[in-house]
Amino acid sequence: MAEPAAPIPRRRIELPLLEVRTRLIQIVRLTPVTSQVTVITDRGRPVAAIVPVDAVRGDEPSPVQETRTENAAAGWMRRTEQVREAVRRQHAMRIGELEHALTDAWAVLDRVVPRGSDRAADELRVAQRDVLAMPPPATGSPARPS
Numbered sequence: 001m002a003e004p005a006a007p008i009p010r011r012r013i014e015l016p017l018l019e020v021r022t023r024l025i026q027i028v029r030l031t032p033v034t035s036q037v038t039v040i041t042d043r044g045r046p047v048a049a050i051v052p053v054d055a056v057r058g059d060e061p062s063p064v065q066e067t068r069t070e071n072a073a074a075g076w077m078r079r080t081e082q083v084r085e086a087v088r089r090q091h092a093m094r095i096g097e098l099e100h101a102l103t104d105a106w107a108v109l110d111r112v113v114p115r116g117s118d119r120a121a122d123e124l125r126v127a128q129r130d131v132l133a134m135p136p137p138a139t140g141s142p143a144r145p146s
Contacts, residue, residue, distance in 0.1 A: 014039045014046065099134070106132060 011034060020027060020040050027038050031052050038050040106128070113121040125132065 011035070012037045012039060014041050016040075017042045017047070020050075099131075102131060 013036065015023075015027075015038055017040055020038070027050055030036060031038065031050055035052050035055075037052075037055070039046045040048045040050070109121060109124075115122065115125065
């Protein structure tokens with residue numbers, strides 16, 4: 001009786017991305033025939049692979065993969081919220097600093113150019129009346145929430 005044929009061992013080759021670009025059709029057509037796995041490298045690092053379709057386990061991700069994906073997504077969401085909160089705090093601090101600087105600038109302007117003595121300064125006071133109506137921010141305390 002004849003011996004059953006041994007499975008063809010899978011060959012693995014690594015090709016740089018630029019070479020794969022020029023030989024893609026040839027690589028894809030040879031892959032199912034030779035059971036060859038072609039690892040695509042970018043600057044020497046493996047980044048992707050072209051494998052025979054029978055090497056793919058299935059279209060459905062395993063429960064472990066789904067859990068990993070969900071955990072990774074949750075981790076990224078937490079990190080995104082942490083970054084957003086840090087940016088909000090930084091913006092609040094900057095707004096407080098700017099409000100303080102603006103209050104100081106108007107105090108100097110009021111000393112140098114009293115109300116009614118310069119038409120341009122008075123026009124600026126009118127344009128900035130909502131800012132001037134706010135109480136000055138306390139020194140050293142965080143800015144008011146916007």
